[in-house]
Amino acid sequence: MTKDIRLRFAPSPTGALHIGGLRTALYNYLLVKKLRGQFILRIEDTDQTRFVPGAEEYIINCLKWAGLIPDEGVGFGGDYGPYRQSERSSIYRKYALQLIDQGKAYYAFDSTEDLERMRTDLVTEQNTMPKYDFRTRIKMRNSLNLPKEETEILLRSGTPHVIRLCVPPSEQVKINDVIRGEVVFNSEELDDKVLIKSDGLPTYHMANVIDDRLMKISHVVRGEEWLSSTAHHVLLYRFFGWEEEMPVFAHLPLILKPNGKGKLSKRDGAEFGFPVFPMNWITEKDNFLGFKEFGFLPEAVLNFLALLGWNDGTKQEIYSLSEMIEKFSLEQIGKSGARFDFEKAKWFNAQYIQKSSCSIIKSYIVELYKSNKIKIDDTECDTIYSLYKDRVQLLTEFYSQGKYLVSDEIEISKEYIEKKWNHQWYEKYSKLISEFVLLQIWDKDSLESVLKNFMERESLKMGELLPALRVMMSGIPTGPDIYLMINGLSKDKFINKLKMSLEKIKLAKV
Ligand code: GLU
Numbered sequence: 001m002t003k004d005i006r007l008r009f010a011p012s013p014t015g016a017l018h019i020g021g022l023r024t025a026l027y028n029y030l031l032v033k034k035l036r037g038q039f040i041l042r043i044e045d046t047d048q049t050r051f052v053p054g055a056e057e058y059i060i061n062c063l064k065w066a067g068l069i070p071d072e073g074v075g076f077g078g079d080y081g082p083y084r085q086s087e088r089s090s091i092y093r094k095y096a097l098q099l100i101d102q103g104k105a106y107y108a109f110d111s112t113e114d115l116e117r118m119r120t121d122l123v124t125e126q127n128t129m130p131k132y133d134f135r136t137r138i139k140m141r142n143s144l145n146l147p148k149e150e151t152e153i154l155l156r157s158g159t160p161h162v163i164r165l166c167v168p169p170s171e172q173v174k175i176n177d178v179i180r181g182e183v184v185f186n187s188e189e190l191d192d193k194v195l196i197k198s199d200g201l202p203t204y205h206m207a208n209v210i211d212d213r214l215m216k217i218s219h220v221v222r223g224e225e226w227l228s229s230t231a232h233h234v235l236l237y238r239f240f241g242w243e244e245e246m247p248v249f250a251h252l253p254l255i256l257k258p259n260g261k262g263k264l265s266k267r268d269g270a271e272f273g274f275p276v277f278p279m280n281w282i283t284e285k286d287n288f289l290g291f292k293e294f295g296f297l298p299e300a301v302l303n304f305l306a307l308l309g310w311n312d313g314t315k316q317e318i319y320s321l322s323e324m325i326e327k328f329s330l331e332q333i334g335k336s337g338a339r340f341d342f343e344k345a346k347w348f349n350a351q352y353i354q355k356s357s358c359s360i361i362k363s364y365i366v367e368l369y370k371s372n373k374i375k376i377d378d379t380e381c382d383t384i385y386s387l388y389k390d391r392v393q394l395l396t397e398f399y400s401q402g403k404y405l406v407s408d409e410i411e412i413s414k415e416y417i418e419k420k421w422n423h424q425w426y427e428k429y430s431k432l433i434s435e436f437v438l439l440q441i442w443d444k445d446s447l448e449s450v451l452k453n454f455m456e457r458e459s460l461k462m463g464e465l466l467p468a469l470r471v472m473m474s475g476i477p478t479g480p481d482i483y484l485m486i487n488g489l490s491k492d493k494f495i496n497k498l499k500m501s502l503e504k505i506k507l508a509k510v
Contacts, residue, residue, distance in 0.1 A: 005037025
């Protein structure tokens with residue numbers, strides 16, 4: 001019988017969703033759509049100490065922004081709920097007790113001091129890594145060592161305890177990972193993981209395995225950091241007698257810092273000056289910028305992320321979502337870490353801005369100006385769009401580069417004035433402005449001949465004139481074709497801008 005295809009994205013609401021988390025969601029989504037299955041959002045919130053308010057909502061909003069809409073899950077309904085693990089706590093204990101009955105798990109009553117002592121003994125006396133495992137458990141206070149009656153008394157009297165997995169020595173634990181091939185662990189390397197904590201809630205391992213089973217998950221696609229946990233998960237499947245029906249495992253490669261040195265962390269955004277989160281995450285403690293607010297289109301982010309670890313063996317770079325779905329396969333995901341290249345992300349965004357429908361971009365432009373308290377009309381929006389759509393890499397640049405077209409407030413580039421502006425130019429440009437004022441016919445030809453004469457007369461090069469004019473118009477030395485820029489303004493506005501900017505440059509006294 002063929003299994004239904006059911007994949008889950010299972011984030012923990014411990015903070016903002018890292019961009020790597022969005023890639024995990026995307027890979028799950030691509031595979032699910034390709035295999036025509038169900039995409040499930042499960043919230044893994046059993047660690048109450050790490051719970052962060054607002055994080056769950058943030059995760060859902062990020063998925064919605066990216067268009068990765070779950071078929072089932074928290075906020076989306078479905079027949080396998082509840083999909084929030086904290087609402088499933090009554091389910092897990094039963095399974096843990098079943099393991100205890102079979103001798104595959106046990107109660108442990110060790111106090112924090114007992115555990116501390118065991119750790120210090122091991123480190124100082126035996127110089128080994130402290131682990132609660134088949135070597136040490138015989139010395140500890142647990143139901144394997146205590147007389148049955150004593151265990152019962154302790155349980156009845158409500159003595160704090162955990163339930164631990166009883167990992168047997170000398171068993172082979174094999175994981176057939178689609179990306180990494182066969183990964184074999186010797187059970188002696190594995191500790192007796194806690195399954196049920198003293199607060200009665202399950203640990204990640206327990207809840208994850210039980211829920212994958214009960215929610216009939218067919219494929220587990222998650223980050224590489226979970227590979228070592230999978231050994232414990234396989235043991236759990238074995239003990240429950242479910243090993244033959246385990247999900248397919250695929251552990252995704254890490255996303256690395258731009259310099260390739262180590263995993264991309266949430267703090268790297270501030271260090272390298274780019275976002276590492278899909279959307280802004282601003283709390284009392286954190287202030288992280290998001291791709292969305294930085295000016296990215298979700299389609300561009302998905303395309304960029306898809307290629308951070310996967311390629312279909314060709315040199316193709318631009319994929320529509322449906323094309324990605326059609327071509328995606330777990331087998332073509334690389335094993336080694338993928339370097340996060342923000343310049344590449346911007347390149348993708350520029351491609352998508354150029355090919356995106358003009359109505360989508362225009363409505364974005366209107367909103368962008370509105371959020372900067374400038375109301376623009378259709379004609380102004382058209383001008384901004386057509387002048388900048390082939391030039392910008394970020395949507396926000398429609399504002400930072402194009403605002404001169406509708407606003408008098410220009411910030412003159414300091415760098416340009418310091419490095420390129422020549423103080424003897426004030427006089428020359430003042431004269432040029434007067435010539436513009438006198439110009440009767442305001443078209444490209446006439447402007448061209450004024451500028452040509454000016455350059456010859458004042459012995460200026462094109463590379464000096466054009467940046468200077470652009471700075472006087474928009475504040476920055478780069479921009480679209482100069483005549484298109486001038487054309488975007490009326491004659492009066494153009495002349496006024498030049499006058500005001502020249503004055504500002506003079507006053508700046510750089
Ligand atoms: N809750 C884990 C996380 O926060 C998910 C691991 C998994 O997908 O199994 O990433």
